[in-house]
Amino acid sequence: MIVIIDYGMGNLGSIQNMLKKVGAEVVISCKPTVIASADKLILPGVGSFDNGMSKLKALGLLTVLHQKVVDDKIPILGICLGMQLMTKSSEEGLEKGLGWINADTVRFTFSSNVYRVPHMGWNTTQAVRQSKLMSGLGNELRFYFAHSYHVMCHDDADILARTTYAHEFTSAIEHENIAGVQFHPEKSHKYGMQLLKHYAFRF
Numbered sequence: 001m002i003v004i005i006d007y008g009m010g011n012l013g014s015i016q017n018m019l020k021k022v023g024a025e026v027v028i029s030c031k032p033t034v035i036a037s038a039d040k041l042i043l044p045g046v047g048s049f050d051n052g053m054s055k056l057k058a059l060g061l062l063t064v065l066h067q068k069v070v071d072d073k074i075p076i077l078g079i080c081l082g083m084q085l086m087t088k089s090s091e092e093g094l095e096k097g098l099g100w101i102n103a104d105t106v107r108f109t110f111s112s113n114v115y116r117v118p119h120m121g122w123n124t125t126q127a128v129r130q131s132k133l134m135s136g137l138g139n140e141l142r143f144y145f146a147h148s149y150h151v152m153c154h155d156d157a158d159i160l161a162r163t164t165y166a167h168e169f170t171s172a173i174e175h176e177n178i179a180g181v182q183f184h185p186e187k188s189h190k191y192g193m194q195l196l197k198h199y200a201f202r203f
Helices: 012-023 032-036 049-059 060-069 081-085 189-201
Strands: 002-005 027-031 040-043 074-077 105-106 117-125 141-147 147-152 161-163 167-175 178-181
Touching: 002 012, 002 032, 012 027, 032 060, 032 117, 040 060, 040 081, 040 189, 049 060, 049 081, 049 141, 049 161, 074 081, 081 147, 117 167, 141 161, 141 189, 147 167
Parallel strands: 002 027, 002 040, 040 074, 074 178
Antiparallel strands: 105 147, 117 141, 117 161, 161 167, 167 178
8 A cells, every 4th residue: 555645745635546547456545554554655745844753752752753765674765845845955945854865955045036936837857777667758857847946866876757947956866765756757648657657556
């Protein structure tokens, strides 16, 4: 069973519906007991870094998440803010992140006014290595983005895919049982559905 973590920060229903369409067993919950019973987890997220970490703490989820992800090593997929929360810190706030990935979250900065923040809309993504999550989806993938910050990995081995918006940035990560995508698969039609199917049945 896949549990989508409900901490008040994401498009939970859209993710659940897409997973159900591909035949996955999935529930939405904020209860530690339900999360503890999960075979796989999804950490979605829309909003600010500090608010996201504060809500996870307020719901008492940090201990069970650490147990499941770090100790038990069950698969987890972070989406947008959920991926950023897996890093050590963010320029957006003062809270420490979950620290599961050797990375930090930084704001887009451009010398030209041509590129606006947030990066919003469809963009192509290039996988940089083989993975169970993205392999077989095609050479040029299109996903929907909506973000002002992006993950900067300190270990290139954790980078799964890159996207260009004025400059290259990491748009997907994978480290052992931990995966994350900066884009929104639940808003990305066929490519997003296929990626979630891969997560449900291959990752």
